[in-house]
Amino acid sequence: MSVGDLRYYQEISNAAALLGRTTHHEVRRPSRFYIYGVFSMNKEEFSLKPLTKALRSLEDAISKHRDDLTRDAIIQRFEYTFELSWKTLKRYFEFNNNLREDNVKNLIREAGKQGLIDVVEVWFGYHQARNMTSHIYSEPVAKQVFESAKDFAQKCNDLVIRLERLLD
Helix, strand or coil, X not given: CCHHHHHHHHHHHHHHHHCCCCCCEEEEECCEEEECCCCCCCCCCCCCXXXXXXXXXXXHHHHCCCCHHHHHHHHHHHHHHHHHHHHXXXXXXXXXXXXXXXXXXXXXXXXXXXXXXXXXXXXXXXXXXXXXXXXXXXXXXXXXXXXXXXXXXHHHHHHHHHHHXXXX
C-alpha cells in the first residue's frame, strides 16, 4: 500500500468519524477502498460498458453459429457474460441501494423484486447452466448450455436496457 493510499484511507476515516459512523472497508484492489454505509461509488465508477461489450460479443458469436467450434465459443462467451451480468447487478445494488450481497441467487432474487429481470427462475437456470460448464463437459451438456446461451442473450439485453433507463 502506497503513502497516497494511506492518506486517502485516512481522509475517508476522518470524514466517517465526523459523520459519527463506524467505517467498514473492503479492499478490492490494493489502491482502492470502498466504504459501505458512509460513501458509495459515483456514477463515473459504475459502468455498463463491460457487460454491454461482452453481450455484443455473445450476440455476434450466436449470429455466426455454424459448427461445434462456434458453439463452443458461444458457450465460453455465455460463461463470462453471465459472470459479468451478476457482478454488474452486485455493483448496481451497492451503488443505488447500499445493498451488499455476494450470493448470486440472492442478487437474482433482488433483481426480480426490483423489476430488473422478469422471471427469477429462468435466471436461476442460467446460473445452473453456467455452473454445468465448469464441472461437466459432454455433448448433451454442451447442447443444453448452448440453448440457454441463446435465450440468455435476449434476457441479458433486456437487463442492460432496464439498467440504462434507471441510470439516466
